[in-house]
Amino acid sequence: MRSNFTKRAHRLAILGLCVAGTAPMSRAQEGATGTSFIETFDRLDTKAWYISDGWNNGAHQNCTWSKRQVKVEEGVxxxxxxxxxxxxxxxTCGEIQTRKRYGYxxxxxxxxxxxxxGLNSAFFTFIGPTDKKPHDEIDFEVLGKDPGKVQLNxxxxxxxxxxxxVDVPGGANRAFNDYAFVWEKDRLRYYLNGQMVHEVTDPAKLPVNAQKIxxxxxxxxxxxxxxGKFSVEGPTTMQVDRVAFTAAGDPCQFPESIACTLN
Known part of the structure; x- marks a missing residue:
């Protein structure tokens, strides 16, 4: 966990960074309303983030989304x-989602x-019928039955x-790890801690609709x-230190970003 001072220093460092990559990627698709950003959770900006509250996703989910399960503390x-x-x-369980939609x-x-x-800790993008769009999604999901792996989908x-x-050395629940994907019109690349772990180029397996985070x-x-069989003893917490989106062709948002080094 980094201090807020360090996070502010990282934001200032962005001013000196180069444009992400040398080869231009495809422009964002129709429906994308969000622009490049970095979220370091000094606070939770509810103008940017919607907190799921008072409902569930269906019979398969054994918890109700609750704003009481969403807190920002010490930049996390x-x-x-x-x-x-x-x-x-x-x-009860916690979830946030962006109010805007993002593209390539x-x-x-x-x-x-x-x-x-029986738990699922997830970082993903999604759009679906509730937004009057087909169900498109890109996932990182760590299943509590085996936190030594992350599922891509x-x-x-x-x-x-x-x-x-994909293996997560040391366990996804034991330390902070960096999860990233680069979404282009003709390919999708997944990264774990700075290393590419999966690439998709089959057009039939590539989402096309702008999505929320x-x-x-x-x-x-x-x-x-x-x-896995549900087995949870006492409260348990998923922690997020940072989220960022860098639109195709924009400067990368922080020094360690995958977007700083892409070709």
Missing amino acids: LNLTFEKRQSGEREF GTYEARMKTADGS QYISAKGGNEKL FLSLWGTDTLSDWM
Whole structure:
């Protein structure tokens, strides 16, 4: 966890950074309303972020989204899962999402995931029918049953099945790790701690619709084959130190950004 002073210094350092990469990427697609940004969670700007509250995503989710499970402390976003009755569910959980939609570019998050089988700590982008668009999605998901791996996936018009598991040395729940993907019109590259771990070039497996950025922690009693048998003792927290988006062709947003070194 970095101090707020260090985070401010990083923002100032952006002024001296070069434009991301030397080869221009495709322009953002129709519907993208968001521009490049870095979020260091000195506070939670609710004009930029929507906090999910008072509902759930369906029968597979055993918790109710609650704004009480979303807090910013000492420059870190904390999303907490705990046993507390809310609405139809025995547990509560936390999620935030951007109000704007983002297109081609570099997406990055530095996070430490929660403990507990049956939980999902996720950094992803999504758009769907509630926004009058097809279901497109790009995922980093750490399943509590095995925090030594992160699952990558894409949905294109609601079709998934593109999962890939990547090792997270030392465990995603033991330390902060850097997760990033670079989304272009003709390819998608996933990165873990600065190293590319997966590349997708099949047009049928590449999302095309601008999406919102999500950070979420939730649990399940029913998807045990995927997420493991639910077993959570006491509150557990997913922590996010930083999130950034660098639009194609824009200067990178912080010195360690993948976008600073892309070709």
